[in-house]
Amino acid sequence: MKNLVNKNNFPIFSGRFKKMVYLDSAATSQKPKEVIAAEKDWYENHNANIHRGAYKLAEEATELFENSRQKVADFISAPSAKSIVFTKGATESINLVAGAWARYNLKKGDTILLTEMEHHANIVPWQLLSKERGFKIKYWPISQAGELIMSNLDELFSGVKFLSLVHISNVLGTVNQIEKIISLAKKKGLVVLVDAAQSVVHLPINVVKMKADFLVFSAHKMLGPTGLGVLYIQPDLFNQMKPYQSGGEMISEVGFKSVKFKKVPWLLEAGTQPLAQVFALNKTIDYINKVGLKNIKEHSRSLTDYAYLKLSEIDGLTIHGPSAKKRLGLISFSTKIIHAHDLATLLDRKNIFIRAGHHCAMPLHEKLNVPATARISFGIYNTKEDVDKFIKELKSILKQWSQPIKKQF
Amino acid sequence: MEPTYKKTILRHYNNPSNKLDLKKPTKVFSGANPFCGDKLEIKVKLDGQKKITDVSWSGDGCVISQSSASIFTDMIKGKKLAQIQKMTSAKLLKELDINLSPARRKCALLPLYTIKETANEEEE
Ligand SMILES: Cc1ncc(COP(=O)(O)O)c(C=O)c1O
Numbered sequence: 001m002k003n004l005v006n007k008n009n010f011p012i013f014s015g016r017f018k019k020m021v022y023l024d025s026a027a028t029s030q031k032p033k034e035v036i037a038a039e040k041d042w043y044e045n046h047n048a049n050i051h052r053g054a055y056k057l058a059e060e061a062t063e064l065f066e067n068s069r070q071k072v073a074d075f076i077s078a079p080s081a082k083s084i085v086f087t088k089g090a091t092e093s094i095n096l097v098a099g100a101w102a103r104y105n106l107k108k109g110d111t112i113l114l115t116e117m118e119h120h121a122n123i124v125p126w127q128l129l130s131k132e133r134g135f136k137i138k139y140w141p142i143s144q145a146g147e148l149i150m151s152n153l154d155e156l157f158s159g160v161k162f163l164s165l166v167h168i169s170n171v172l173g174t175v176n177q178i179e180k181i182i183s184l185a186k187k188k189g190l191v192v193l194v195d196a197a198q199s200v201v202h203l204p205i206n207v208v209k210m211k212a213d214f215l216v217f218s219a220h221k222m223l224g225p226t227g228l229g230v231l232y233i234q235p236d237l238f239n240q241m242k243p244y245q246s247g248g249e250m251i252s253e254v255g256f257k258s259v260k261f262k263k264v265p266w267l268l269e270a271g272t273q274p275l276a277q278v279f280a281l282n283k284t285i286d287y288i289n290k291v292g293l294k295n296i297k298e299h300s301r302s303l304t305d306y307a308y309l310k311l312s313e314i315d316g317l318t319i320h321g322p323s324a325k326k327r328l329g330l331i332s333f334s335t336k337i338i339h340a341h342d343l344a345t346l347l348d349r350k351n352i353f354i355r356a357g358h359h360c361a362m363p364l365h366e367k368l369n370v371p372a373t374a375r376i377s378f379g380i381y382n383t384k385e386d387v388d389k390f391i392k393e394l395k396s397i398l399k400q401w402s403q404p405i406k407k408q409f
Numbered sequence: 410m411e412p413t414y415k416k417t418i419l420r421h422y423n424n425p426s427n428k429l430d431l432k433k434p435t436k437v438f439s440g441a442n443p444f445c446g447d448k449l450e451i452k453v454k455l456d457g458q459k460k461i462t463d464v465s466w467s468g469d470g471c472v473i474s475q476s477s478a479s480i481f482t483d484m485i486k487g488k489k490l491a492q493i494q495k496m497t498s499a500k501l502l503k504e505l506d507i508n509l510s511p512a513r514r515k516c517a518l519l520p521l522y523t524i525k526e527t528a529n530e531e532e533e
Contacts (some may be wrong), residue, residue: 011492059436339469339470339471339472340445340471341445341470341471341473341513341516342414342471342472345413345513346413349413356445357444357445358445358447362446365446371446371447371448371469371470372445372446372471373443401477
């Protein structure tokens, strides 16, 4: 297994935490120096507010901002840059769809379909909205193996107007068969939102091929800046979008008593945008394209396969979710020998950083019948050695803790 | 390197006090840690003066939450319930005597917040 990139291209790996084995990229990814430099470059060379000034710096800033929108559109193969709305993250993108689309385009009694493997970000906005507007929520069940159950879809889809589902589960690692699911859902006239927060950094996304109506992701999980997210909107739905937040930038004309709005995407971008971050996202995509999403996918594939194999060889350890080939980028597990939190604390002592808890998916953990799981997840900078170090320490902790603990006194 | 978990903590984890099922409790408290999903139930028997005459607890969780439940239930026996519900986080943390990150503090404080019947959020 070859290393994909030089870890030293990510400054955090040569700073205070030089020795860390970072296995929590599903929570947030580390940043390449190109992305860090881009934010600085914005403030040093380009900073002015966009769509406002009639001077060189501001006009250039506007152009750079709109170029970034085009870059994001190309990145997910969206035919038009107008489909790209900047938000503060995947969470806000989903809230935006709830508040500016579903609120006005679903009717009382309509059913929203979610899956049992959703992140809280794709559950709670729908629960709140449904309570307010009288929508119903139904959950698409998953199998023991952590996959969506694909039988009886006619019955499942009946009465459903809107489906919101995750592409890659942040707990199970399951890669949902998104194209197949959407094409079946479209036959029943459903509008579909895809939560691509975990997938966008592991595999190429093509919104046209996928036929998504909405697609959301966060820049910070894909090597990019924090505080920035993306919402893709399929052009047929532009006219159905109502204002989300209101104020400056999203209007075309304001009188004391009346207001005219701009069109999508500007309609949905009220106030001054995270300009430096949008610029840095542009450079993030350049960086990803340089490494190549195909290579990234292959790298994630081999790390996932390798870690899965190594974990499955350990006695008394349960891996949650499907087999290695049906998942990408992450593995959650638990053991009766030690609680996930204690494990994370002990690994932390060895500078190995993993996630422990319910990973913002409490309903899923209820289904799995475990209060907390431990999760390792990979970024493009991770190596086989990282997995080896982790497995070695994990084994030694499990060995120590499976002996009667009295011996430790 | 200093051990991650002190001996007293591990001793309580292995041999927890009061991890029983009290019959006919006067009051039952249940709490959950929003950070990890661990759940805890504490049962108490009160006398006429609302003094805790007996206590038991149940729940699964990490070393910190389990040993804290054990130590905490030892601490509160014989005390007035109202007085215990006023106990500060600092007092329990001092009793546990371990260095905890803010996230793991939530594990340690679960028993206290269960009895206070408030969310597991440390007071300012
Ligand atoms: C599947 C999934 N959806 C949504 C989110 C929310 O992303 P953010 O917190 O960046 O808005 C996450 C992040 O943890 C996620 O893993």
